[in-house]
Amino acid sequence: MDNNGSELQxxxxxxxxxxxxxxxxxxxxxxxxxxxxxxxMRYSVLGGGKRxxxxxxxxxxxxxxxDGRHALPAACAVEMIHAYSLIHDDLPAMxxxxxxxGRPTNHKVxxxxxxxxxxxGLLTEAFVLLxxxxxxxxxxxxxxxxxxxxxxxxxGTRGMVxxxxxxxxxxxxxxxxxxxxxxxxxxxxxxxxAAIDIGGIIGGSQPEQRDxxxxxxxxxxLAFQIADDILDVTAKTEELGKxxxxxxxxGKATYPALLGLNQARERARELNEVAINAxxxxxxxxxxxxxxxxxxxxRSY
Amino acid sequence: MDNNGSELQxxxxxxxxxxxxxxxxxxxxxxxxxxxxxxxMRYSVLGGGKRxxxxxxxxxxxxxxxDGRHALPAACAVEMIHAYSLIHDDLPAMxxxxxxxGRPTNHKVxxxxxxxxxxxGLLTEAFVLLxxxxxxxxxxxxxxxxxxxxxxxxxGTRGMVxxxxxxxxxxxxxxxxxxxxxxxxxxxxxxxxAAIDIGGIIGGSQPEQRDxxxxxxxxxxLAFQIADDILDVTAKTEELGKxxxxxxxxGKATYPALLGLNQARERARELNEVAINAxxxxxxxxxxxxxxxxxxxxRSY
Numbered sequence: 001m002d003n004n005g006s007e008l009q010x011x012x013x014x015x016x017x018x019x020x021x022x023x024x025x026x027x028x029x030x031x032x033x034x035x036x037x038x039x040x041m042r043y044s045v046l047g048g049g050k051r052x053x054x055x056x057x058x059x060x061x062x063x064x065x066x067d068g069r070h071a072l073p074a075a076c077a078v079e080m081i082h083a084y085s086l087i088h089d090d091l092p093a094m095x096x097x098x099x100x101x102g103r104p105t106n107h108k109v110x111x112x113x114x115x116x117x118x119x120x121g122l123l124t125e126a127f128v129l130l131x132x133x134x135x136x137x138x139x140x141x142x143x144x145x146x147x148x149x150x151x152x153x154x155x156g157t158r159g160m161v162x163x164x165x166x167x168x169x170x171x172x173x174x175x176x177x178x179x180x181x182x183x184x185x186x187x188x189x190x191x192x193x194a195a196i197d198i199g200g201i202i203g204g205s206q207p208e209q210r211d212x213x214x215x216x217x218x219x220x221x222l223a224f225q226i227a228d229d230i231l232d233v234t235a236k237t238e239e240l241g242k243x244x245x246x247x248x249x250x251g252k253a254t255y256p257a258l259l260g261l262n263q264a265r266e267r268a269r270e271l272n273e274v275a276i277n278a279x280x281x282x283x284x285x286x287x288x289x290x291x292x293x294x295x296x297x298x299r300s301y
Numbered sequence: 302m303d304n305n306g307s308e309l310q311x312x313x314x315x316x317x318x319x320x321x322x323x324x325x326x327x328x329x330x331x332x333x334x335x336x337x338x339x340x341x342m343r344y345s346v347l348g349g350g351k352r353x354x355x356x357x358x359x360x361x362x363x364x365x366x367x368d369g370r371h372a373l374p375a376a377c378a379v380e381m382i383h384a385y386s387l388i389h390d391d392l393p394a395m396x397x398x399x400x401x402x403g404r405p406t407n408h409k410v411x412x413x414x415x416x417x418x419x420x421x422g423l424l425t426e427a428f429v430l431l432x433x434x435x436x437x438x439x440x441x442x443x444x445x446x447x448x449x450x451x452x453x454x455x456x457g458t459r460g461m462v463x464x465x466x467x468x469x470x471x472x473x474x475x476x477x478x479x480x481x482x483x484x485x486x487x488x489x490x491x492x493x494x495a496a497i498d499i500g501g502i503i504g505g506s507q508p509e510q511r512d513x514x515x516x517x518x519x520x521x522x523l524a525f526q527i528a529d530d531i532l533d534v535t536a537k538t539e540e541l542g543k544x545x546x547x548x549x550x551x552g553k554a555t556y557p558a559l560l561g562l563n564q565a566r567e568r569a570r571e572l573n574e575v576a577i578n579a580x581x582x583x584x585x586x587x588x589x590x591x592x593x594x595x596x597x598x599x600r601s602y
Contacts, residue, residue: 028459033463036466093392116394117462123424124462131449132450133450141446148428149429149434152429156429161421161422165335168415169335
């Protein structure tokens with residue numbers, strides 16, 4: 001995969017097709033009782049999105065020489081957890097958002113109570129999937145327990161939920177850079193790290209490879225969030241699917257707000273370099289991971 | 302264990318002491334960041350309760366000849382899921398309850414947003430616990446995956462969350478007995494069934510034993526809920542820790558409302574018999590399970 005974007009776009013197109021198909025297949029059918037609940041879950045999971053976590057998981061699996069398709073059930077589990085977190089974050093008691101990816105948020109369509117339960121259902125379903133004996137063949141039971149533990153730890157109060165809590169606590173108050181990094185590395189970074197690590201494990205990562213993937217993941221996860229912060233300032237509403245500048249309006253702390261736009265871009269660029277360097281132990285199999293890291297930065301320009 | 306209650310009370314006292322100690326130990330400390338979130342989680346989990354699911358899990362483990370203490374981490378995981386479900390059920394968008402076990406509900410103390418995240422955190426933490434490699438020694442990795450799958454399936458949209466959804470959908474509307482049984486077997490029965498099955502697996506249940514425990518669990522779980530419904534009508538507010546007759550006031554469907562008090566008691570008695578009969582394959586080790594089934598019925602008189 002070279003540096004021009006079209007090859008990455010073609011790669012992403014192939015991976016996205018696999019991921020969308022798998023999500024549709026692994027989500028409970030809309031006709032299963034309670035049907036309205038399953039419809040609400042499907043509304044949020046199958047309603048588009050960049051699928052950055054599943055894509056990274058498949059790419060990490062391939063980077064260590066595995067078949068990305070083997071990671072699809074786990075990729076769906078991670079995406080379900082991501083979708084649940086968005087549903088709960090959008091609730092009136094939390095961020096009170098009406099729009100997500102250009103569509104009404106889950107509670108706007110199905111009501112608050114169903115949205116809460118849809119989130120709960122998605123979080124639980126992720127662990128149903130990861131523990132199913134007919135999925136992830138070739139992955140040992142011990143490795144599957146490691147995968148479940150990784151995902152639960154990074155999704156829980158020491159990871160994503162913890163980041164969301166601190167983000168909420170500081171809203172409207174001035175915060176320092178360490179607190180902002182805590183929020184980003186936990187709220188979004190943790191699940192990205194878990195996705196990449198899990199992809200590697202499914203692909204059969206050796207200790208040195210796993211270490212490299214973890215360093216890549218930490219850097220690319222934070223860079224991704226900084227780029228998102230930058231985009232919130234610079235992009236137009238129709239590109240975002242939500243009102244641009246909404247973080248700013250809400251008094252949410254962001255990298256551009258704290259460091260200025262230029263220094264925020266510089267920080268993203270540094271992290272991108274760290275991410276690319278971490279991949280030196282890999283050969284051509286890691287080209288997608290490299291291209292994704294570059295893409296994360298470029299889209300914030 | 303004979304038929305008089307004092308021996309059961311002594312047994313329950315011993316088990317409860319073990320369970321409370323384990324919960325305190327396995328819950329994230331209140332000083333770990335984000336501390337307010339962990340405090341909110343501990344408030345609900347360590348705030349008392351009958352611990353019926355953990356007690357049944359330990360008793361099921363012992364019924365098949367296992368050491369009940371080996372089931373403690375899994376018992377705590379089930380109790381965390383039970384506690385999360387209560388926190389979310391009590392939210393203003395759901396049942397909007399101010400009191401639980403005689404204390405203000407989680408969102409009344411910590412606010413709605415924190416209560417939502419505390420529930421999310423508890424649900425996730427249950428799977429952290431079950432997948433930890435240092436816990437449940439002696440249980441094979443394959444059996445641990447079975448345990449995780451059982452718990453996730455029974456806690457999710459095909460189990461507890463599904464029951465809560467249907468319960469919400471029918472509120473204030475007249476419903477029939479099959480719908481009421483769907484709600485009860487899912488909303489409360491599913492987690493009780495999972496707890497008993499998991500206890501048996503940790504104790505090393507053979508297929509015939511597992512089958513017997515599953516039949517016991519289905520009967521005792523429903524009997525427990527009918528007894529709860531009856532108590533809501535007959536008991537005083539101070540005994541319940543919530544306003545008595547509150548289900549009735551809310552227009553919630555209950556067994557006494559649908560069948561009348563006498564027929565509801567008769568149904569509970571029948572289920573009790575089914576539960577006791579299911580235990581015929583066991584010897585004296587199942588006395589606590591037998592005594593608990595009897596106790597469930599007796600307290601509703």
